[in-house]
Amino acid sequence: MLEFRNISFSFTGRRDTIEVLRELSFGCRENEIVAVIGPSGCGKSTLLSLATGLRKPTAGQVLIDGRPVDGADPRLGMLFQQSTLLPWRSVVENVELGLEIRGERKGPRRQRAIALMRQYGLAGFERKYPHALSGGMQKRAALLQTLAIEPKVLLLDEPFAALDAQTRVVIQNDVVKICRAGKRSMVIVTHDISEALSMADRVVVLSRRPATVKEIYDVPFSREAESVADAPAMPGFADYYKRIWNALDISIGGMNAAA
Ligand SMILES: Nc1ncnc2c1ncn2[C@@H]1O[C@H](COP(=O)(O)OP(=O)(O)OP(=O)(O)O)[C@@H](O)[C@H]1O
Ligand SMILES: [Mg+2]
Incomplete structure (x- = not known):
């Protein structure tokens, strides 16, 4: 469905060039959830931006x-890392923004937005403005x-980085269900190994930049567990976590974890 094929990407400034991605390949099939995990600043957000067409790879193709x-x-x-709601639009107007941009008529798009908000625990907040919502509700x-x-x-x-631990699990679970129900493909970038293991069918580990x-x-774990909350208790989870x-090759207290 989505394929990164031999992708390289560099930011070219006036003085220097930063090489961010080097000959990187992986794909995400239909009805598959792929988690991408890697050190901070290695190029995960940049990689996703190539799929949106916002940026073009220096070499390789996104298909x-x-x-x-x-x-x-x-x-x-x-859903961008820094995504926020527009503060001057009510919550329902924010939810329907994408449909509006696509040119859908007001009646049907409003109905769809209200239905989604009811389904996902935001009933009653349609006419409120984003500042009146908690961080979790905004996300x-x-x-x-x-x-x-x-x-x-x-x-x-x-x-889900900004969410409290309980809300996070609830929303993770919703997202997995939504994804499976619609046979969608999903690529989720995360820092959280547990999140990657609980939600994904495949975990792609990236190196440093x-x-x-x-x-x-x-x-x-994601397919076999009853819910995202149950995944960490499954046999084998801790082994994958360690691997x-x-x-990721992160050092703690001067010791290399892989050593
Ligand atoms: N517009 C830009 N111009 C120049 N360099 C950039 C630009 N955006 C990002 N970079 C650099 O590219 C590298 C990768 O950035 P990116 O945001 O993709 O990392 P990331 O893996 O998403 O990090 P994090 O986990 O902290 O979100 C970083 O070194 C960053 O400084
Ligand atoms: Mg990022």
Whole structure:
């Protein structure tokens, strides 16, 4: 469905060039959830921005259904790392923004936004403004804005980082369910190994910048667990956690975790 094929990317400034991605390849099939994990600053957000057509790779191709991405693809929905709601629009107006941009008529798009808000715990907040919502509710509304356009491919850039631990698990679970129900493809960037293992079918570990694919793990927990909350208790979870931790090659207290 979505394929990064031999992608390299550099930012070229006036004085210097920063090589961010180097010959990086992996894909996300239909009805598959892929988690991308890697050190801070390695190029994860940059990678996703290549799929949205916002930036073009220096070399290589991003393909959707076998065709190169050319500008904004309507089958793709992206939730940016820094995404926020527009403060001057009510919550329901924020949720329907993508549909509005697509030119959907007000009646149907409003109905769809209200239905989504009811389904995902935001009933009663339609006419409120974003500042009246908790951080978790704002993130949920931003997610609904992305889901409202019913993308076949969903790209999420650290969507749950700001949430408290309980809300996070609830929303993670919702997102997995939504994804599976619609047979969508999803690429989720995260720092959280548990999140990657609990939500994804495959975990792609990136190296430090310039990022290359270091390891790819097929993991069963997301499909086999009753819910995201149950995944960490499944046999084998801790082993994968350790393997991924080692692959990330993070040092603690001067000691290399992989040593
Ligand atoms: N517009 C830009 N111009 C120049 N360099 C940039 C630009 N955006 C990002 N970079 C650099 O590219 C590298 C990768 O940035 P990116 O935001 O993709 O990292 P990341 O893996 O998403 O990090 P984090 O985990 O902290 O979100 C960083 O070194 C960053 O400083
Ligand atoms: Mg980022």
